[in-house]
Amino acid sequence: MSETIRTAEQKVLPVTEVTGRGPFPEGGKRIIVYLLWDPRGDVDDYVDYKLRRLRPFADHIFVVVNGDLTDRGRARLEGVADTILQRENVGYDVWGYKTALESIGDGLAEYDELILMNYTWFGPVNPFEPVFERMDALDVDYWGMTDHGKLRPNPFTREGVLHAHIQSHWIAVRPSLFLSEEWRRYWAEMPQIVSYTDSILSHESRFTHHFHSLGFEYEVAFPHRNYSTWHPAFFDAEALMDDGCPALKRRPFFHDPLLLDRQAIIGRRYVEKAQELGYPVELIWQNMSRGSQPKVLNTNAAMLEIMPDVDISYDTAKPLRIAVIMHIFYTELTRELFDYAANLPSPYDVIVTTDDAAKARVIAEILREREDPRLREVDIRVLPSNRGRDMGAFFVGCRDILRSDAYDVIFKIHSKKTVQENLNAGNFFRRHQLMNLLNSPGYAANLVALFQKEEGLGMVYAPTIHIGYPTLGRGWFDNKANAKKMADKIGIRVPFDDPSPLAPYGCMFAFRPAALRLMSDVDLGYKDYPSPKEHFDGSIAHVQERLFTYAVNELGFHTKTVATTRYAAISHTSLEYKLDRMSKNIQGYPIDQVGLLDGAGDFLGGGFFGYLKAYIRLRRPRAIPLLRSVYVPLRGTYRALRLATNPRAWRRARPEPESAELAVDDMELL
Numbered sequence: 001m002s003e004t005i006r007t008a009e010q011k012v013l014p015v016t017e018v019t020g021r022g023p024f025p026e027g028g029k030r031i032i033v034y035l036l037w038d039p040r041g042d043v044d045d046y047v048d049y050k051l052r053r054l055r056p057f058a059d060h061i062f063v064v065v066n067g068d069l070t071d072r073g074r075a076r077l078e079g080v081a082d083t084i085l086q087r088e089n090v091g092y093d094v095w096g097y098k099t100a101l102e103s104i105g106d107g108l109a110e111y112d113e114l115i116l117m118n119y120t121w122f123g124p125v126n127p128f129e130p131v132f133e134r135m136d137a138l139d140v141d142y143w144g145m146t147d148h149g150k151l152r153p154n155p156f157t158r159e160g161v162l163h164a165h166i167q168s169h170w171i172a173v174r175p176s177l178f179l180s181e182e183w184r185r186y187w188a189e190m191p192q193i194v195s196y197t198d199s200i201l202s203h204e205s206r207f208t209h210h211f212h213s214l215g216f217e218y219e220v221a222f223p224h225r226n227y228s229t230w231h232p233a234f235f236d237a238e239a240l241m242d243d244g245c246p247a248l249k250r251r252p253f254f255h256d257p258l259l260l261d262r263q264a265i266i267g268r269r270y271v272e273k274a275q276e277l278g279y280p281v282e283l284i285w286q287n288m289s290r291g292s293q294p295k296v297l298n299t300n301a302a303m304l305e306i307m308p309d310v311d312i313s314y315d316t317a318k319p320l321r322i323a324v325i326m327h328i329f330y331t332e333l334t335r336e337l338f339d340y341a342a343n344l345p346s347p348y349d350v351i352v353t354t355d356d357a358a359k360a361r362v363i364a365e366i367l368r369e370r371e372d373p374r375l376r377e378v379d380i381r382v383l384p385s386n387r388g389r390d391m392g393a394f395f396v397g398c399r400d401i402l403r404s405d406a407y408d409v410i411f412k413i414h415s416k417k418t419v420q421e422n423l424n425a426g427n428f429f430r431r432h433q434l435m436n437l438l439n440s441p442g443y444a445a446n447l448v449a450l451f452q453k454e455e456g457l458g459m460v461y462a463p464t465i466h467i468g469y470p471t472l473g474r475g476w477f478d479n480k481a482n483a484k485k486m487a488d489k490i491g492i493r494v495p496f497d498d499p500s501p502l503a504p505y506g507c508m509f510a511f512r513p514a515a516l517r518l519m520s521d522v523d524l525g526y527k528d529y530p531s532p533k534e535h536f537d538g539s540i541a542h543v544q545e546r547l548f549t550y551a552v553n554e555l556g557f558h559t560k561t562v563a564t565t566r567y568a569a570i571s572h573t574s575l576e577y578k579l580d581r582m583s584k585n586i587q588g589y590p591i592d593q594v595g596l597l598d599g600a601g602d603f604l605g606g607g608f609f610g611y612l613k614a615y616i617r618l619r620r621p622r623a624i625p626l627l628r629s630v631y632v633p634l635r636g637t638y639r640a641l642r643l644a645t646n647p648r649a650w651r652r653a654r655p656e657p658e659s660a661e662l663a664v665d666d667m668e669l670l
Contacts, residue, residue: 021176021217024136028112031060031104034081035096035118037089039291040493041068043076044556046122046283051080053124057132059111064100066093091192092199093118093168098187108178115172122287124246125279131221131246141177141216145170145247146240147208147223149230156197156205163209166220167233170247171207182214221245235263241273248274253284254292257299258591268302282456285558289456294549294559295497304463304561306568307446311345314445315452319346320408322448325398327353327390331362333415335370340413340438342372345445349377351401353393355386388529390414390507391541395524402513402520409451411437411510425468432567433508436462439564447510447562458515458557459548461504462567467574475500478537479546486543487550490518494550501546502559509548515557519544 024030032054036047051061063081067089077084087099097116101108108114135143144166154162177183186207193199212218222232222245229235233249241248252260252267260267275281288297297303324341328334331354341350354360360382367378383397394412395402401410413434418426437460438444451457466472476483476499484496513520530539549559563571586593616623 021139021141021174023139024113024174029059029110030057030113030115031062031108031111032058032115032117033062033064033097033100033104035064035066035093035100035116036077037066037093037096037119038068038073041070041073043069043073044283044287044290046287047119048076048080049280049283050123051077053128055080057128058115062100062104064096066090066096091194092196094190094193094199094203098190101187109175111175113172113174114178115170116168117170118168120169120251121247121249122274122279122284123248125241125248125274125277126244126246128246130244135172135219135221138219139217140174140219142166142171142173142211142218144172144208144218144220145222146233146245147220148205148233149224151230154205156200162205164224165205165208166218168204168207169249177211177216180216182211182216186210235265237270238273241270241277248279250288253288253297253300255296255300256591257296258589258594260300262589262591266302267300271301282454285454285456286556289553289558290494290556293495293497294553295500295502298502298559298561303559304563305450305460306563306565307443308565309440309442311442311445311449313449313453314345315449316345318452320448320451321406322346322348322409322411323401323407324348324350324411324413325353325394325401326350327393327414328359328363329355329386329389330415330417331359331366333417334363334366336434337413337415338367338370338372338375340434341411342374343438343441343444344374344411345441345448347374347376349379349407350375351398352378352380353383353390353397354380355383355393357382383526385526386532387526388541389532389535390416391544392524392526392529394507395520395522395544396526396529399520402516405513407513409448409510410513411508413437413508416506416508422468428468429465429506432465432467433462433504433506436563436567437508437510443564450560450562451510451512454558456556456558457512457560458552458555459504459509459511459559460562461509461559462506463561463563463571464500464503465505466578467571469505471500471505473499475503475505476546477542479542482538482540482543483546486540486547490522490551492518492547492550492554494553496550502549502561503546504548505545507545511548511552512557515552515555516548518551518554519547 034051036043038044051063055061060083061081062083062085063077064085064087065077066087069077069084069086074084083103085100085103087096091098131145147164147166148162150164151162152160154160156162173183191198191202193202208218222240222243224230224232226232226243227236227239232240233247234252234255237248237252248270252265252270259265271281271284274284288301322344324344326337326341328337338350341348352360352363354363360380363380381397383393385392388396390412393414401407416426416430416433418429437447447460450460464471464475480496483501487493487496524540528540530536530541535541552559583590583593586596588596616627
C-alpha cells in the first residue's frame with residue numbers, strides 16, 4: 001500500500017555524518033525519487049511502464065507530483081510507488097526534489113543510493129540491468145545517465161560559461177555525497193525557482209560542477225565525450241540507443257521543427273530505433289499526441305505514410321468491420337465515390353446521405369447497375385436539411401453510426417465540388433482527398449493495415465492541400481477563435497498549432513469511432529449549422545473541420561497523414577519549388593528566415609504602411625509602444641469602416657503567430 005503525502009511545507013534537511021566514497025554495495029538499498037508533472041493530472045502509460053521496470057532496482061519508489069493528480073492517476077501510481085507526494089506546482093522539478101528530500105528526512109541514511117529522475121524521457125528502450133551493473137561497480141560519489149557539454153558563452157546569460165553537467169532527468173547520488181554537509185547546504189540554500197532559466201542556472205547546470213569543485217567525483221553512463229555533439233540526448237539519440245542507453249528524451253518530438261531541420265534531427269529514426277529495440281512505441285504516441293501540437297509532432301516524427309498501390313501489409317486473418325459514410329449532393333459523382341469505396345480489402349457497409357428524395361432515387365438506380373462484391377449493405381438516408389452540408393449529414397444524420405460500436409473503422413467521403421475556386425483547383429482538391437484514402441485495392445489495403453497494426457491510431461487523412469489553394473501559412477483562416485471556444489466546451493486541451501492546424505481539409509478521412517467521441521457525443525441539430533449559402537469560414541462546420549485531429553489526440557489516439565507515391569512526387573516537387581522561390585531573397589536557414597519574417601510581421605501586400613511597420617519592428621522596436629497607442633485605435637476605426645462596406649474583407653486574415661511549444665513544460669530542454 002502506497003503512502004500518500006500532500007505538503008506545501010518547507011523543512012530543514014538533516015545534518016548526518018559523512019560516509020566514505022565507494023561502489024554500490026552488493027545487496028544495497030536504493031531509493032528513486034521520481035518527479036512527475038502532467039497538465040491534466042493524468043499518469044500516462046509510459047510512466048507506468050517505466051516505473052514497473054525500475055521496480056526491481058529500487059527498494060523504495062517515491063513519486064513527487066507537481067500540481068494536479070486525478071483519481072485514476074493516483075490509482076495507477078499506487079500500484080507501483082511506495083510513496084506519493086502531491087504538492088503545488090511551484091519551483092519546477094528543483095523544488096519538487098527539494099520537497100521530497102525534506103519529506104524523506106533522516107530516512108535517507110537507510111539507503112546506499114538515491115536517484116533523482118523525472119518524467120521527461122521514455123524508457124527503458126534498452127534494459128536497465130547493464131547500466132546498473134556497470135555504474136554500481138564505480139567508486140564515485142554521484143553519476144548520471146547522460147550529460148550536456150560545456151558551452152561558451154552560457155546561452156542563458158550570454159556571458160561566462162555553461163559548465164558540462166549531468167542532465168537532471170537521471171542523477172544518482174551515493175551516501176558520501178547525500179549525507180555530507182555540502183549536500184545539506186546545497187539544498188538548504190536553494191533559491192526560489194520561478195522560471196525555466198532559474199531552474200537551469202540554480203540547479204541543472206550548477207549541480208555537477210558545484211559538487212565536483214568541492215572534491216566529489218562523478219561519472220556518466222553515456223558521456224557526451226563519446227559522441228560528436230555536446231548534447232547527444234537531443235542531437236544523437238539514435239547513437240545513444242545503439243550503445244545501450246535506456247532513456248529516450250521526449251523533447252525531439254515536440255521541439256521547434258525548424259531547429260530539428262537545421263540540425264538534421266530525424267525524430268522518425270528515433271521512433272524506429274526504439275521500436276526495433278522492443279519498446280512499445282504506442283506509449284510515445286499516446287503521450288505526445290495529448291501533450292504536443294499535432295502538426296509539430298507530425299513533422300518531427302515524420303508521421304506521413306507514403307504507401308504503394310501493391311498490398312504489402314494487410315492481414316486477411318484479422319479483417320476489420322468497415323463502413324463508409326458517403327454524403328452525395330452532386331449525384332453525377334456517385335459512381336466515382338462507389339468506385340473508390342470498392343477498393344476496400346474486406347466487406348463493408350455504406351451509409352449514403354443526401355438532401356433530396358429525387359437524388360436518392362438516382363443513387364439507388366446507379367447502385368442497381370453496379371456489382372461490388374464486397375459491398376454488403378447500403379443505407380440511403382434522405383435528410384430533412386442540407387444545413388452544414390456533409391458535416392451536418394455526418395454529425396446529425398449519422399449520429400447513430402458514430403456512437404455505435406458496430407464498426408472498427410469508418411471512412412468519411414463526399415461528392416466534393418469547390419465551386420468558389422477554379423475548376424482545376426476544385427477537381428484536384430477532390431482527387432487529393434479520395435486518392436490518398438482509397439486510390440487502389442492495394443493502397444486501400446495498406447491504409448486499413450495501419451489500423452490493424454496500430455491500436456492507438458485514431459484517424460488518417462491526406463496531407464495539407466497546397467496546390468491551387470493558399471492554405472499554407474493561414475490554414476486557420478477565420479476559424480481559430482471559434483475553434484478555441486469549441487475546444488474549451490468539449491474538453492480539448494491539446495495545444496493548437498500555428499500558423500495552420502493539422503487537419504483533414506475538405507473533410508474526408510478514415511477514423512476509429514471511439515477516437516472521435518469528444519465530437520460525436522455532442523448533441524447537435526441541423527439548426528446549429530448555417531444554411532448552405534452561409535457556409536463561410538468561422539461557421540461551425542469549418543471549425544469542426546479544423547478540430548478533428550485535436551479531438552482525436554485529446555483521447556490519447558494519434559493521427560497520421562497518408563499519401564500515394566504519385567501524390568508524394570507531385571506534392572514534393574511543388575513544395576520544393578515554392579520554398580526555393582520564397583527563400584531567394586532571405587538569407588540563412590529556414591529557422592533564421594522564419595524568425596526574420598515573424599519579427600517583421602504580416603507586411604507583404606501591405607503597401608507602404610506594411611513595409612513601414614516591418615521596418616519599425618526590426619529596426620526601431622523601442623518606438624513600438626508609443627506608436628501603438630496611436631495606431632491601434634486608428635486601425636480599429638479603419639477596419640470597422642471596411643467591414644461595414646465589405647463584410648467578407650477580413651474573413652481570411654492571417655492569424656497571429658504562436659510559439660511552437662505552446663503549453664509544453666519547458667524544463668525539458670537540457
